[in-house]
Amino acid sequence: MALYLVKRLFAALIIMLLVVFFTFVIFFQLSPDPAASICGQTCTPERIEAIRYQLGLNEPFFTQFFTFLAAIFVGRDYGSGASAVHCNAPCIGYSFQTNQDVLQGIIDRLPVSVTIAVGAAVLWLLSGVAAGVISAVKEGTWWDKGAMMFALAGISLPNYFVALVLQYLLVVQLQWLPFPTVVPFTDSPVQWFQAYLMPWMVLALMYASMYARLTRTNVIDTLGENFMRTARAKGLGRGAVLIRHGLRPSLTPIVTLLGVDFATLLGGALITETVFGLNGVGRYAYDAIAVNDQPVIMGVTLVAAFAVIIANIVVDLLYRLLDPRVRVSSS
Amino acid sequence: MSAQSTETPVLSVRDLRIEFPLGVVVDGSSFDIARGQTMGLVGESGSGKSMTSLAIMGLLPKEAMTTGSVRFHGDELLHRSDASMRRTRGDQIAMIFQDPLSSLNPYYTVGFQIAEAYRAHKGGTKAAAMTKAAEAMDRVRIPDAVGRVRHYPHQFSGGMRQRVMIAMALVCEPDLIIADEPTTALDVTVQAQILDLLTEVQEMTQAAMLFITHDLAVVSHISDHVTVMRYGRTVEQGTAEQIFSNPRNDYTRALLAATPRLDDAVDLPEPILTNGGE
Amino acid sequence: MTASLSNQVEEFGRPDPGEDFSPGAGALKRILGKPSVILSLGFLVFIVLLAIFAPLITQLSGYSPYEFDEGAVDPALGGLPRGPLGGISADHWMGVEPQNGRDIFARIAYGARVSMLIGIGATAITMIIGVVMGVIAGFLGGFVDAAISRVMDFLMAFPALIFMIAILSALPQGNRPLLLVLVLSLFSWPATARVIRGQTLSLKNREFVEAAKTSGAGWVPLVFREVLPNLSGTIVVMATLAVPTFIATEAGLSFLGVGITPPDPSWGQMIASAVTWYSSDPMFFAIPGMFLFLTVLSFTVLGDNLQKIWAGGL
Numbered sequence: 001m002a003l004y005l006v007k008r009l010f011a012a013l014i015i016m017l018l019v020v021f022f023t024f025v026i027f028f029q030l031s032p033d034p035a036a037s038i039c040g041q042t043c044t045p046e047r048i049e050a051i052r053y054q055l056g057l058n059e060p061f062f063t064q065f066f067t068f069l070a071a072i073f074v075g076r077d078y079g080s081g082a083s084a085v086h087c088n089a090p091c092i093g094y095s096f097q098t099n100q101d102v103l104q105g106i107i108d109r110l111p112v113s114v115t116i117a118v119g120a121a122v123l124w125l126l127s128g129v130a131a132g133v134i135s136a137v138k139e140g141t142w143w144d145k146g147a148m149m150f151a152l153a154g155i156s157l158p159n160y161f162v163a164l165v166l167q168y169l170l171v172v173q174l175q176w177l178p179f180p181t182v183v184p185f186t187d188s189p190v191q192w193f194q195a196y197l198m199p200w201m202v203l204a205l206m207y208a209s210m211y212a213r214l215t216r217t218n219v220i221d222t223l224g225e226n227f228m229r230t231a232r233a234k235g236l237g238r239g240a241v242l243i244r245h246g247l248r249p250s251l252t253p254i255v256t257l258l259g260v261d262f263a264t265l266l267g268g269a270l271i272t273e274t275v276f277g278l279n280g281v282g283r284y285a286y287d288a289i290a291v292n293d294q295p296v297i298m299g300v301t302l303v304a305a306f307a308v309i310i311a312n313i314v315v316d317l318l319y320r321l322l323d324p325r326v327r328v329s330s331s
Numbered sequence: 332m333s334a335q336s337t338e339t340p341v342l343s344v345r346d347l348r349i350e351f352p353l354g355v356v357v358d359g360s361s362f363d364i365a366r367g368q369t370m371g372l373v374g375e376s377g378s379g380k381s382m383t384s385l386a387i388m389g390l391l392p393k394e395a396m397t398t399g400s401v402r403f404h405g406d407e408l409l410h411r412s413d414a415s416m417r418r419t420r421g422d423q424i425a426m427i428f429q430d431p432l433s434s435l436n437p438y439y440t441v442g443f444q445i446a447e448a449y450r451a452h453k454g455g456t457k458a459a460a461m462t463k464a465a466e467a468m469d470r471v472r473i474p475d476a477v478g479r480v481r482h483y484p485h486q487f488s489g490g491m492r493q494r495v496m497i498a499m500a501l502v503c504e505p506d507l508i509i510a511d512e513p514t515t516a517l518d519v520t521v522q523a524q525i526l527d528l529l530t531e532v533q534e535m536t537q538a539a540m541l542f543i544t545h546d547l548a549v550v551s552h553i554s555d556h557v558t559v560m561r562y563g564r565t566v567e568q569g570t571a572e573q574i575f576s577n578p579r580n581d582y583t584r585a586l587l588a589a590t591p592r593l594d595d596a597v598d599l600p601e602p603i604l605t606n607g608g609e
Numbered sequence: 610m611t612a613s614l615s616n617q618v619e620e621f622g623r624p625d626p627g628e629d630f631s632p633g634a635g636a637l638k639r640i641l642g643k644p645s646v647i648l649s650l651g652f653l654v655f656i657v658l659l660a661i662f663a664p665l666i667t668q669l670s671g672y673s674p675y676e677f678d679e680g681a682v683d684p685a686l687g688g689l690p691r692g693p694l695g696g697i698s699a700d701h702w703m704g705v706e707p708q709n710g711r712d713i714f715a716r717i718a719y720g721a722r723v724s725m726l727i728g729i730g731a732t733a734i735t736m737i738i739g740v741v742m743g744v745i746a747g748f749l750g751g752f753v754d755a756a757i758s759r760v761m762d763f764l765m766a767f768p769a770l771i772f773m774i775a776i777l778s779a780l781p782q783g784n785r786p787l788l789l790v791l792v793l794s795l796f797s798w799p800a801t802a803r804v805i806r807g808q809t810l811s812l813k814n815r816e817f818v819e820a821a822k823t824s825g826a827g828w829v830p831l832v833f834r835e836v837l838p839n840l841s842g843t844i845v846v847m848a849t850l851a852v853p854t855f856i857a858t859e860a861g862l863s864f865l866g867v868g869i870t871p872p873d874p875s876w877g878q879m880i881a882s883a884v885t886w887y888s889s890d891p892m893f894f895a896i897p898g899m900f901l902f903l904t905v906l907s908f909t910v911l912g913d914n915l916q917k918i919w920a921g922g923l
Binding site: 225226227229230231232233234235236237238240244245248249252322323324325 | 388390413416417418419420421422425426428430433434435436437438439447448451452483485496499
Binding site for chain 3: 011015016018019023026027152153155156157158160161164165168172264267270271274282285286289290292297300301304305308309312
């Protein structure tokens with residue numbers, strides 16, 4: 001097991017390195033001169049040159065790349081002398097437009113994204129998986145057909161559309177909720193809850209629908225397996241048959257999917273955050289894209305990729321734990 | 332093979348008829364099985380033999396319409412409530428299925444699955460049930476039963492897995508054992524060992540056994556009586572000696588004359604995973 | 610013969626009790642009889658026709674998607690369309706956009722073009738690359754498989770949405786639809802390839818492949834004659850379910866402003882423009898939303914039903 005973990009971590013490291021490299025390449029090639037955009041309106045060629053020097057933009061490509069890599073471990077100084085800016089390790093970039101360490105910017109906004117992700121995940125797991133299991137058990141009944149129609153709608157509706165409609169209904173028309181504004185939980189739990197409720201609902205609708213359909217398929221498949229017949233032939237009660245024998249094979253793939261989906265959300269539910277005006281990591285990226293704040297875009301991309309890679313490893317390990325057939329066991 | 336007894340047969344099937352919306356699968360099946368006796372139910376795929384066993388267990392799908400009588404120790408089994416059948420299943424009537432790999436839940440240890448059957452009917456603690464499971468595994472000659480109780484199905488070879496299934500069927504000491512093609516998915520060499528095991532088990536417990544198969548060669552080893560089925564109908568019945576030495580029906584004769592493997596590629600044996608196994 | 614119903618359900622898993630969908634031409638006919646499928650197909654035919662004949666149709670309806678019709682909006686109301694329901698009239702069948710008075714029907718029709726083009730285009734490329742890579746990786750195994758799998762892992766690790774947004778926003782205008790198709794396909798083919806690879810691997814172990822190999826056939830004809838036909842079901846289902854995903858993603862990207870850029874119409878982009886008006890002119894918001902929803906829904910219904918025929922894939 002330990003050897004496997006080491007191998008996976010090593011592979012993950014390689015992939016991470018490649019992701020950094022390609023992200024760097026693409027931004028290097030694609031972006032219009034960042035110095036110009038930092039400089040702003042009242043710019044002179046001298047100032048642009050100065051900024052370019054500060055950012056090390058005149059260096060050859062690989063030098064810039066390795067500087068960037070090194071910065072992740074030891075931090076980095078931009079420019080020199082009095083106007084020097086220090087970026088602490090791990091440094092994944094510095095935004096001159098917002099005058100902030102990118103990693104710090106992400107960390108500041110992480111709580112919002114995490115709250116959104118966790119809340120939505122709880123909602124969609126409870127509703128989606130439960131609905132899927134019930135649908136599978138009651139296959140063909142009105143409950144099943146109704147639930148699946150609802151789920152179908154859930155995955156077909158664009159989430160920004162749902163978000164806006166929900167906001168329109170609940171905030172503008174019915175005035176049941178105020179416009180979402182994030183306050184710390186300790187300041188006002190009620191307002192905190194009100195701020196997150198709609199993003200949770202929007203995300204949960206989409207994911208719950210997906211998970212309901214998937215769970216239903218898995219459970220139906222499992223119910224048709226031979227070992228279910230054996231369980232019944234042993235004279236086990238209906239509950240034991242379903243829960244003990246039916247759920248574990250069905251839900252194990254769901255767990256692994258959950259890991260990846262959750263990690264993706266941690267990288268910021270970009271559209272949801274933007275529509276509801278919540279200041280999470282996704283919003284950070286979106287705003288940065290709008291003004292072409294390259295370091296931020298790069299930084300968020302890297303952090304998001306990192307989260308997904310780690311999640312894949314965790315999920316892989318989890319799967320080995322849950323499915324005896326995959327385990328490298330000693331007989 | 333004991334002499335004919337005059338007591339009530341363990342299982343008594345009369346005019347059993349099973350009908351699905353798509354058609355009739357069993358049309359008028361009748362036979363008795365006494366204590367310590369084995370009835371071989373022979374036929375090709377689709378002859379209705381498996382359906383018969385499911386009817387006895389009460390495991391037919393909802394769409395099935397059953398008429399006739401199936402009496403176990405004199406009590407009618409057909410049309411009983413599921414709750415009532417549950418008490419009987421696994422306890423007094425146990426079933427062994429064809430493919431032990433897919434018939435065991437890969438997520439639980441074999442000990443757990445055997446113990447489960449025991450606890451469901453006899454109660455008791457988990458530990459006690461696990462001990463029973465180990466005992467059952469030992470009785471079916473699985474080496475190092477106590478150690479292997481904690482192993483998972485995929486860690487056993489095909490033959491060993493089938494022994495696990497048999498152990499699971501025996502743990503509550505049933506009066507009737509239904510074996511549905513228990514050797515079909517196994518290697519030929521292993522088949523003989525399993526058949527011997529089943530014979531031994533029956534002699535020990537004096538349980539009645541319904542042995543379902545398409546393979547007449549297998550039937551000759553193990554059955555006292557034979558019922559030959561075709562397209563849901565019984566074409567011939569009698570003692571094993573009668574059927575083998577003096578078959579009266581053309582179909583039976585054809586079955587006897589044909590090579591041992593009558594069926595098509597569908598029933599090819601599964602690849603066996605050996606684990607120091609047989 | 611006396612195949613029991615439970616056998617059928619066991620084998621193909623998905624048909625509901627009472628639905629009999631064993632594979633074959635009969636199954637296709639039975640699926641086509643379902644009301645949900647008929648409606649979905651009908652709607653999709655409508656959209657496809659709308660997309661193909663958009664220029665013709667807009668000539669009939671009288672307005673191009675770029676034309677401003679100042680007369681249709683009321684400056685006194687801040688640019689709201691005249692008339693009820695966002696300005697629906699005999700003149701403007703679906704109303705007009707606030708402020709600039711562009712004909713919504715024309716924009717919906719041209720937006721359908723965009724959605725279909727990108728949806729089907731991206732699906733085609735994704736499926737081609739995905740199947741080729743998946744079959745090669747699964748069939749050849751060894752180093753080739755390892756190499757391709759690493760590339761897939763790598764691409765799948767990218768946070769696709771962020772990356773796509775970043776790339777698209779950084780690129781110059783150019784041919785947006787083509788760009789979108791390329792970018793979408795780049796990040797989507799690994800998922801397809803993974804599934805195809807898995808199925809190829811199990812197919813590889815089947816007897817008929819062994820038999821064909823021993824008969825001395827090279828692996829190319831083997832792939833085309835034995836492997837691909839068995840994958841066809843999976844490919845069809847995946848493709849049918851991929852189209853709505855791409856349509857939705859394109860709409861999302863356009864909504865964020867990095868997909869199809871104004872003044873070219875796209876349903877997602879129309880929704881974005883409609884955001885500021887969604888309380889005063891909800892029709893402007895609802896119409897593209899409904900079209901998007903119904904299109905995605907129809908494809909998904911089709912994909913689901915096709916999956917009932919080919920649930921096992923093999």
